[in-house]
Amino acid sequence: MTGGGSGIGRCTAHELADLGANVAIIGRKQERLDNVTAEIRDDGGTAASFNCDIRDEERVKEVVAEVVERFGGIHGLVNNAGGQYKSPLEEISTKGFEAVVRNNLTGGFIFMREVFNGYMKEHGGSIVNIIADIWHGWPGFAHSGAARGGMLTLSESAAGEWAEYGIRVNALAPGSIASSGLDTYPEHQRSYIRNSVIPRQPLRRFGTESEISAGIVFLLSPAAAFVTGTCLRIDGAAPNGRRWVLNGSNNNEAYNGFHRAQRPKILEGTD
Numbered sequence: 001m002t003g004g005g006s007g008i009g010r011c012t013a014h015e016l017a018d019l020g021a022n023v024a025i026i027g028r029k030q031e032r033l034d035n036v037t038a039e040i041r042d043d044g045g046t047a048a049s050f051n052c053d054i055r056d057e058e059r060v061k062e063v064v065a066e067v068v069e070r071f072g073g074i075h076g077l078v079n080n081a082g083g084q085y086k087s088p089l090e091e092i093s094t095k096g097f098e099a100v101v102r103n104n105l106t107g108g109f110i111f112m113r114e115v116f117n118g119y120m121k122e123h124g125g126s127i128v129n130i131i132a133d134i135w136h137g138w139p140g141f142a143h144s145g146a147a148r149g150g151m152l153t154l155s156e157s158a159a160g161e162w163a164e165y166g167i168r169v170n171a172l173a174p175g176s177i178a179s180s181g182l183d184t185y186p187e188h189q190r191s192y193i194r195n196s197v198i199p200r201q202p203l204r205r206f207g208t209e210s211e212i213s214a215g216i217v218f219l220l221s222p223a224a225a226f227v228t229g230t231c232l233r234i235d236g237a238a239p240n241g242r243r244w245v246l247n248g249s250n251n252n253e254a255y256n257g258f259h260r261a262q263r264p265k266i267l268e269g270t271d
């Protein structure tokens with residue numbers, strides 16, 4: 001479980017441990033890893049923490065070997081670590097773009113490859129790659145949208161190539177989830193999401209960490225034995241890239257492609 005020290009990763013680690021899995025908690029901040037490991041052990045489960053930046057190829061190789069040594073194998077991999085910052089596309093520096101791509105695509109690729117070579121090629125398994133609501137783009141987070149889109153097709157490609165090894169690979173795309181991760185966003189961005197994004201989404205609420213972990217557990221489990229190469233969207237039917245449409249803002253001339261004076265009658269009364 002990468003990114004297991006907080007938020008969705010922590011919640012999923014607990015759920016997997018409750019179901020009897022031995023859980024490897026992977027991330028950079030040792031204290032958080034140790035806390036989650038201790039929580040799981042206090043509850044009677046089995047967990048161990050592994051300090052690792054998913055972008056550090058050599059460290060990922062070591063961690064995969066250590067987990068196999070400690071637990072005897074790796075039957076499921078959850079590529080959950082990730083994150084990004086909000087920025088207009090034209091202001092993203094090349095360095096910033098590459099940092100976000102490394103954190104949300106390259107790191108996950110390295111982990112998948114090492115787990116395949118280090119264990120799953122011989123024994124099979126299930127991989128779940130956490131992406132985001134990137135359908136029709138992710139305005140405000142273009143670097144991360146590009147990386148997550150890459151992760152989606154990487155998952156599909158891996159599902160095709162690794163099926164013969166008994167490995168299933170799926171993506172899971174959370175919508176806006178009330179998590180400790182979202183809590184790290186600045187207040188003005190959180191209030192924008194709370195007051196202007198969520199009310200325009202069909203279910204009109206944030207998802208919860210446990211609603212995401214339920215999906216991850218399903219994809220890892222034998223219940224999903226015939227599910228591979230797909231993406232489970234858990235987002236309350238909330239496409240970020242089209243939030244202006246859901247918003248009913250038909251006076252957005254750039255979107256409609258019509259100046260108000262030229263609008264067809266069919267659009268009258270839809271502002």
Ligand SMILES: CCCCCCCCCCC/C=C/C(=O)SCCNC(=O)CCNC(=O)[C@H](O)C(C)(C)COP(=O)(O)OP(=O)(O)OC[C@H]1O[C@@H](n2cnc3c(N)ncnc32)[C@H](O)[C@@H]1OP(=O)(O)O
Nearest residue numbers: 082083084085093095096099100103140176181182189192
């Ligand atoms: C707000 C309205 C939106 C509406 C829409 C929709 C609803 C959205 C719902 C949100 C859903 C998503 C939630 C989550 O993902 S929860 C996870 C929360 N956690 C994070 O997001 C963590 C974010 N941070 C990181 O992961 C890393 O800091 C990052 C990968 C971004 C960079 O790490 P790294 O250590 O590699 O890089 P540096 O810090 O050295 O930075 C490298 C360069 O990147 C640029 N940069 C980095 N941070 C910022 C920033 N905050 N602002 C601008 N630029 C940034 C910068 O160029 C850095 O280079 P320099 O420092 O040399 O300038």
Ligand SMILES: NC(=O)C1=CN([C@@H]2O[C@H](COP(=O)(O)OP(=O)(O)OC[C@H]3O[C@@H](n4cnc5c(N)ncnc54)[C@H](OP(=O)(O)O)[C@@H]3O)[C@@H](O)[C@H]2O)C=CC1
Nearest residue numbers: 003006007008027028029053054081082132176177179181
């Ligand atoms: N919450 C939401 O609304 C949504 C979240 N997501 C994605 O879901 C995933 C989980 O998010 P959430 O739980 O909300 O947020 P968190 O910020 O709580 O979780 C992200 C975790 O990833 C770890 N992490 C980040 N970068 C690295 C790295 N380079 N190497 C190792 N670990 C890393 C962080 O720990 P540490 O810093 O200690 O390494 C942290 O524990 C993320 O990929 C996020 O972008 C997607 C869509 C919506």
